[in-house]
Amino acid sequence: MFVSYLLGKSDGCPKNPEWAAEITGIAAAEISELARRMAGKKTLITVSHSLQRAEHGEQPVWMGLVLAAMLGTIGVPGAGYGYSLGTMGNIGKRAPVVPVPSLPQGRNAVSTYIPVARIADMLLNPGTEYDFNGQRLTYPDIRLIYWAGGNPFHHHQDLNRLHKAFSRPDTIIVHDPYWTATVLHADIVFPSTVTLERDDISGSSEDSYLSPMHHVIEPYAQARDDYEIFAEIADRLGLRREYTEGLTSAEWIRKLYDQLRTQLAAKGYTAPPFEEFWSAGELELPTHDGFAEWLQRFREEPSSAPLKTPSEKIEICSETIAGFNYADCGGHPKWMEPIEWLGSSLTDRFPLQLIANQPAGRLHSQLDFAAYSMETKVDGREIMRIHPAEASKRDIRDGDLVKVFNERGGFLAVARLTTDQHPGVVQVPTGAWYDPVDLRGEPEGLCVHGNVNTVTRNIGTSRLAQGCTGQLCLVQVERFRGHPPRGRGYGPPVLDMDYAP
Structure with missing residues (x-):
């Protein structure tokens, strides 16, 4: 099934370097050369968290595994496949022989749950059914x-x-x-x-x-x-x-x-x-021997070290997932066109791809008000990186205050012109604290700190994982005109001292 898709037998479109070049903007010759280099030496295919934080985010993570399997290096030291190496600091570590102590928690009497990225859907649509990982579930009334x-x-x-x-x-x-x-x-x-x-x-x-x-x-x-x-x-x-x-x-x-x-x-x-x-x-603490070599054992003798999959093998094609009959996540990985990308007709209104990367001056949004985080901002606002050609179209100069927006909302940022940024793409780090200000002509309010999640799309990766999709979306950018608004900052709210419950 996957080979038929790869060769184009199932859809008439071979997934060759020329096909990939049209989507990625990378020259077909470069893609071919990369493939030869990967096949010619010991290669580690590693993907980051960011790849799955987008519409159809399961696909590149799964396809990365398939690529490593096709190269034949899974289970080879220094090669194979890695997901988000270094993020948790646990790669290659052996588990302690006894569990780390923790407070007794008992058993939660509530069995109802939702994927965390669906919280807004749950609150706004109690009683509505939705799909998740092969199950048909119902949002509770919270x-x-x-x-x-x-x-x-x-x-x-x-x-x-x-x-x-x-x-x-x-x-x-x-x-x-x-x-x-x-x-x-x-x-x-x-x-x-x-x-x-x-x-x-x-x-x-x-x-x-x-x-x-x-x-x-x-x-x-x-x-x-x-x-x-x-x-x-x-x-x-x-x-x-x-x-x-x-x-x-x-x-x-x-x-x-x-x-x-x-x-x-x-x-x-x-x-x-x-x-x-x-x-x-x-x-x-003393640790278990041989814990980190389980893939090597699987490579040497799969039957003696089965994987925790239905087939006990690496699953390029999954009968389980195929059986869910999800249009947005089939039985094998493949390229699936997202709704918001530069190949979409939506670019008529919102022609720029926003990449919301992890920030350099903080972890996520933690301590956004601290000096180290503030050093990465200008006047307390996030920096938006934009190619000079895109800035010129919009009469934007380096250091200008700009509004980044789409139909969901908008935020303020400071323009930084750089040829390191690809034309058609703007980049703003995530993590600025949400601080919307009501302005005339801004029905949803405008975040003065520069929180990118005012414009990102609240849709699951697919019905399989229902993960968040905050990495990418389409926006427009314009120079902000008028007096720059100020938000509440990072302090406490103004309390109504005359309020009596």
Whole structure:
């Protein structure tokens, strides 16, 4: 089935270098030369998170695996296939022989769930059915949101639509140390501590080190760590003892470490007492032998090291996915034209492809107000990179304030002209805090900080994964005329002190 598609037997269109050149803008000769180089030496095919954060985002990730399989290097050290190498820092690591300690959580009595990227759809369309990974599910009617950790007004798309969706629940409760846009939508805010204000233990299921985390400053004002917040809520419900088991957060840290010592001793390993661990700085944990070589074993003898797929093999074609009969994700990877790209008729209105890349001065939207992040901005706004030819068409000069917009919304940015940017494409980093200002002629408001998710499209990657698609969309850019508006900044909201509930 895949070979028929590749050779063009199924659709009359061979997927040759000339075909790829039309889509990518890369010369067919360069594509051919790259193919010969890959086949002629040990090659690692690696793809990043960004590839799947677009419409039909499953396809390039799956096709990358297929390419590595065709090269025959999967399971070869230094070659094969890698997904987002280095992102989690767990590549090639062996798992500890005992699990890293964690608080007991019990079993969640609620089995209903949604893919996180569908939250706006859920809030706006309760009772509506949708497809996800072979299942037909129904959006629940959510009347209360409790958000502890995370910031949907950063990572979600079409934020003006999300703003409307967040007006539907009766109550929104948020834990956060900062006045993010999500916090500003909340009815109840619990000020929580930052990492430097709390004691903890650091470790993971694929980390061979356990590290103590000492607080270096006292909690600001009345901020509390999440455990203490939940303990106080449990107390008001008459369940403090059941929740805390009579232990403080410091006592839980000690108890969890002692549990780890007991588990290690049962396997013949020793660990120092808690006091020694807490002052030493880290504990190296024993790990499983051979854990990292599972693909090598699969290559040598597939039947003795089966993969966790229905066929126990690498699946270039998936009967399972084909059986879902999804028009937007078939049984094998292929090129699928997105709705918003430079080959679309939508370019008549919005002729520029926006690439929303990860920022250089922060992680996602974290600490956007801090000095290091601010050094990457101009006057508190994000920089938009644009080719001089595109800027000239719009009478835009380097350093001008510009409006980036489409039918979903818009934001302000500062133009940076560079020939490193491809014509027809503009680039703005993600992560600016959502700060819309109502202006005449701007029905959705205009984000003064430069949040790209005011213009990105809220649609799933496909019915298979329903992931976010915030990497790419079509926009128009024009020079902003008039007095530059100012938003609320990063501080708290203005409170109505005369309000009486």
